[in-house]
Amino acid sequence: MSVVAVRHAAVAYAGRPVLRDVSLDVADGQVVAILGANGSGKSTLVRTILGLVPLVGGEIELFGTPQRRFRAWTRIGYVPQRMGAGSGVPATVGEVVASGRLARRGIFRPAGGADRAAVRAALEDVGLLDRIGDPVATLSGGQQQRTLIARALAGRPDLLILDEPTAGVDAASQEAFADALRRFGERGGTVLLVAHELGPLEPLIDKAVVVHDGRIAYEGQVPEPAGHHARPGHDHVHPHADPERDGICVAPTDRMPAN
Numbered sequence: 001m002s003v004v005a006v007r008h009a010a011v012a013y014a015g016r017p018v019l020r021d022v023s024l025d026v027a028d029g030q031v032v033a034i035l036g037a038n039g040s041g042k043s044t045l046v047r048t049i050l051g052l053v054p055l056v057g058g059e060i061e062l063f064g065t066p067q068r069r070f071r072a073w074t075r076i077g078y079v080p081q082r083m084g085a086g087s088g089v090p091a092t093v094g095e096v097v098a099s100g101r102l103a104r105r106g107i108f109r110p111a112g113g114a115d116r117a118a119v120r121a122a123l124e125d126v127g128l129l130d131r132i133g134d135p136v137a138t139l140s141g142g143q144q145q146r147t148l149i150a151r152a153l154a155g156r157p158d159l160l161i162l163d164e165p166t167a168g169v170d171a172a173s174q175e176a177f178a179d180a181l182r183r184f185g186e187r188g189g190t191v192l193l194v195a196h197e198l199g200p201l202e203p204l205i206d207k208a209v210v211v212h213d214g215r216i217a218y219e220g221q222v223p224e225p226a227g228h229h230a231r232p233g234h235d236h237v238h239p240h241a242d243p244e245r246d247g248i249c250v251a252p253t254d255r256m257p258a259n
């Protein structure tokens with residue numbers, strides 16, 4: 001079953017086309033990475049999947065339900081791009097993660113044992129349980145990002161959607177994040193993430209999709225980075241017209257027809 005099915009999606013901002021004829025499937029249990037240059041439309045694609053940006057054409061299904069009829073939003077955890085965890089906001093790490101339970105329990109019911117257990121499990125998953133009582137502002141940028149991921153995990157979603165989760169994040173936090181994602185996958189979770197650099201996430205990725213100028217330019221195994229061009233015997237073809245700018249090349253065996 002497809003957890004996310006995008007069919008011929010078209011999106012425009014103020015009449016300017018940003019996504020054109022985009023089709024994408026994320027199967028149950030898969031980890032799918034959306035790659036591509038700045039401004040290619042990656043964030044727009046995930047925001048459209050989440051219903052935050054309207055379609056001007058095409059269709060989207062979530063867990064087999066047309067998006068316009070989909071109501072089970074608690075099944076989806078979302079970590080937006082470069083969102084501050086609230087430096088300057090006097091909330092503790094535990095409180096930020098607990099806010100990820102609100103949709104499940106409803107605002108007017110107090111947190112119960114299940115909520116507290118979910119918060120602790122999520123913090124354990126990202127390696128920050130020992131910081132549960134600390135103000136978020138005292139954490140490093142990478143640890144704040146891990147806090148936001150823990151907040152999404154605390155809602156016990158079936159699908160995690162993450163927009164550049166490791167951008168500007170230190171190496172230790174990237175490793176901790178990769179471990180958390182691996183465990184989420186082992187529990188049957190499905191992941192759709194936008195990334196520039198995969199780093200330690202690369203072995204987890206089942207399928208990569210390259211967005212170029214609002215279209216899907218490539219779908220298949222993770223393409224090798226441009227730095228590998230110089231490798232002896234490395235034979236490759238480019239998935240689209242301007243790969244140097246995107247820093248991506250694809251070995252011929254990996255290539256699949258673009259949509």
Ligand SMILES: Nc1ncnc2c1ncn2[C@@H]1O[C@H](COP(=O)(O)OP(=O)(O)OP(=O)(O)O)[C@@H](O)[C@H]1O
Pocket residue numbers: 013014018036037038039040041042043044045081
């Ligand atoms: N809210 C908006 N209103 C108008 N134009 C937008 C809006 N959001 C994004 N755009 C434009 O749409 C195009 C795609 O942007 P998008 O953020 O989806 O790309 P991206 O691949 O995620 O890039 P980045 O890696 O920089 O986040 C860009 O030209 C961007 O300037």
